[in-house]
Amino acid sequence: MTKSSENSRGALLMMGAMCAYTVNDAFMKLATTNFPLFQAIMIRGFGAVLCLALMCRFMGQFRFDFRASDWALIALRTLCEVTGTYFFLTALLHMPIANISAILQALPLTVALGAALLFREPLGWRRLAAIAIGFVGVVLIIQPGGADFNSYSIYALITVLCVTVRDLAVRRMSHDVPPVFVALITAIGTTLLGCVGTAFTDMQPITGDAGRYIACATLFLSVGYILSVSAMRVGEIGFVAPFRYTSLLVALILGVLLFDEWPNLITILGASIVVATGLFTLYREKQIKQPIAPQSRRQR
Template sequence: MAPISENIRGALLMMGGMCAYTVNDAFMKALSDEIPLFEAVLWRGVGAIICLLIMCRMMGQLRFDLPRREWGLITLRSLGEVGGTYFFLTALFNMPIANVSAILQSLPLTVSLSAMIFLNEPLGWRRMAAISIGFAGVLLIIQPGGADFNLFSMYALAAVACITLRDVVVRRMSRDVPSVFVALIAAVGVTMLGGIGSLFTETVPFTTKATLQLLGATGFLICGYIFSVTAMRWGEISFVAPFRYTSLVVALVLGVVVFGEWPNMLTIIGATIVVATGLFTLYRESRYRVRRVPVPSGR
């Protein structure tokens, strides 16, 4: 069996991360019925920090001796994580989960273009065409979904900008910087956001239901952190980024099953286009890898 290429490994990690993040989003949206935003972010973050700290200790990944350059990149990435969390969750608490997820599907385009501009990564016309067609599918979902560009839609777009920054910055890090440690620092930053915000909002006691929802959100958030950090460090961003579209499919399913948000026909068509572009990109990578494998010469 041929070894998995870096691009395909990154794509699989991205799919896992997006599934985890979206399930976490569903837990947080359900939690918003009882718990204020900043309080939910605070306590979810505390749980994430504890788990990630234990993982770092067990894996020997607590690396405070990193070079100044790496600390600068980790700090910049964490700021992107904090901004993305605030803007995204604010939008999520006030919009249908599928609509917010649909707006975030512009990320493959913004991340790939940013990588081409700032990191000089090549972007072939076939991948660019696939990403553009996928983005057109996202537009089909946004328009019929009834999510007019109000304040909360703008918050979702601001989240896109912050997450783009986060993912481009992590690409500049050395692979010697442990992924779990990067996730831990990001979790500390997001938890500080929740703590500061909680000082200015009224706290609410947790019910048993809210506690279970918070535990679920925390567990899936940790998986999302680790998978997404690792994914962006394998393969080309222009290849890995389109697999963010996985979150759209998961969000549509959760919207129907959990929140009773039934998509219309145009939404289904848009989601189909998005999935098809991801599969086409995976197919192109597989063909490209076959061409690169040298044929052994006979003796």
């Protein structure tokens, strides 16, 4: 298989993963309208854990012989994922799905900035300027002081912080740590969050629409896990990663069709700025990691 065909396959897998994750979010938003949030997280989590456990078994990724530092990073990643899940789903219940999805598109920017601050990864003035402009886009999306601004916009920003730390933890893991096994541990942690929360809330019988919505959310979340893992194994990451922005387009469409949520022009402008600067950051990262050709070295 040629590199171009691998890149195309990886891009399609990433687009499919982002579509699946976003549809999962929409079903969770529908399910938890009149159904306890923690109970929904718990039920969905059991399905995701089963799916990932089967994947680990099939791919031979059930391993426990990691270094203590890797286990610490796995624990940190799981903690961030659990915390981020709570804040994300809580914000999702009270915000338009397109708005919170747009805020999450700042992740390439925050991860690049965090890697520069914590790991001393190179960050030139171009990417630094792109990050600053991208944060302006985030401010336009949340619109502090506007009619649509509330505390749940802060929840969305906390989600970005949690996911940023989560992704930075992954960067420090050894390459021999199986990705599906890490996802399984994370899913177990998120399921435990639902179990603990359910213990302190009143449970409801799973009937009617709520049951169907949670079942669909579990299915799409599992598909998202499978496709995202597959996408990272096919093609060049620099080519495949930008297709994560598919989730924003899907969120806009689902917001209009399912929830009658029409983003205003300022939100669309902010989202466009965030996506554009994120794409530029990914492009610059790819350019920096490319080896310098011998001819270019001689010219220098």
